[in-house]
Amino acid sequence: MSDPPAITGSFPVRNDHTLSQSPLDTAIAAMEGAATRFSLDAINDANVRSSYMANIRRVSQQAKSDVMAGKVSSLEAVEYCYEMRNKIMAEHRDFTSAQGLAKAEKLKTAPPSLTNLLDKYAQNKYNLNYEQLSEAQKKEVHYRIIESSGRDNAKISRGTQRMRIIGKVGILVTATIATYEILTADNKVKETARQGLIIGSGAAGGFLAGLGVSALCGPGAPFCAIAVILIGSTVGGVAGSFTADALDDELEEFSHWEIF
Helix, strand or coil: CCCCCCCCCCCCCCCCCCCCCHHHHHHHHHHHHHHHHHHHHHHHHHHHHHHHHHHHHHHHHHHHHHHHCCCCCHHHHHHHHHHHHHHHHHHHHHHCHHHHHHHHHHHHCCCCCCHHHHHHHHHHHHHCCCHHHCCHHHHHHHHHHHHHHHCHHHHHHHHHHHHHHHHHHHHHHHHHHHHHHHHHHCCHHHHHHHHHHHHHHHHHHHHHHCCCHHHCCCCHHHHHHHHHHHHHHHHHHHHHHHHHHCHHHHHHHCCCCCCC
């Protein structure tokens, strides 16, 4: 058997390869982008929840006052509270983050019908359907519904307020990292602009990703929504970092402009 043919040629080995960006810088940019988006969303959702709570309490109090003043019947007040609470919920969901909306939809995709609501309270109080109650019993059910229409889910509200605190901490952490990068940079003006690009791109990336959550995840899928937002904000932060590096000469020139 003949020997296998010898293959000769010039093969470069032990070459140095320069990375376009430090892996550490890329990781920091990704974290800053994701942290900023989630922090902003957490604070926003907490504010939206507070507004929702204030408005449903206002509606409930108004309904009770009108019943006591004889302006409306107790059943009319129930119908008013039912309609207004659902309307307020829908309006506030329009201002909720994609992941917050997904969680809310998982807990309550659609409100129960008014008939089901009346039967629920009648069963809880008298173990009878609403239509089986006496007029006095029906009024008692009405008052209970009016009162409950102004109450919020305490567990959800506590979680939302906790997220507000976490969101503020996230902003502080991101600001601390950005401040450190600026203070340790040789050109602080240039690094400030770079950090602004990273943080802004991360927030924008998460926002744009949130627009596609409904199509990608469907309603009531909070884990999927969080994953999509995380990917979008991370990609946005990294993209902002690479954009800043690509504009290195421009940022260098900008740093010498004495605008402020």
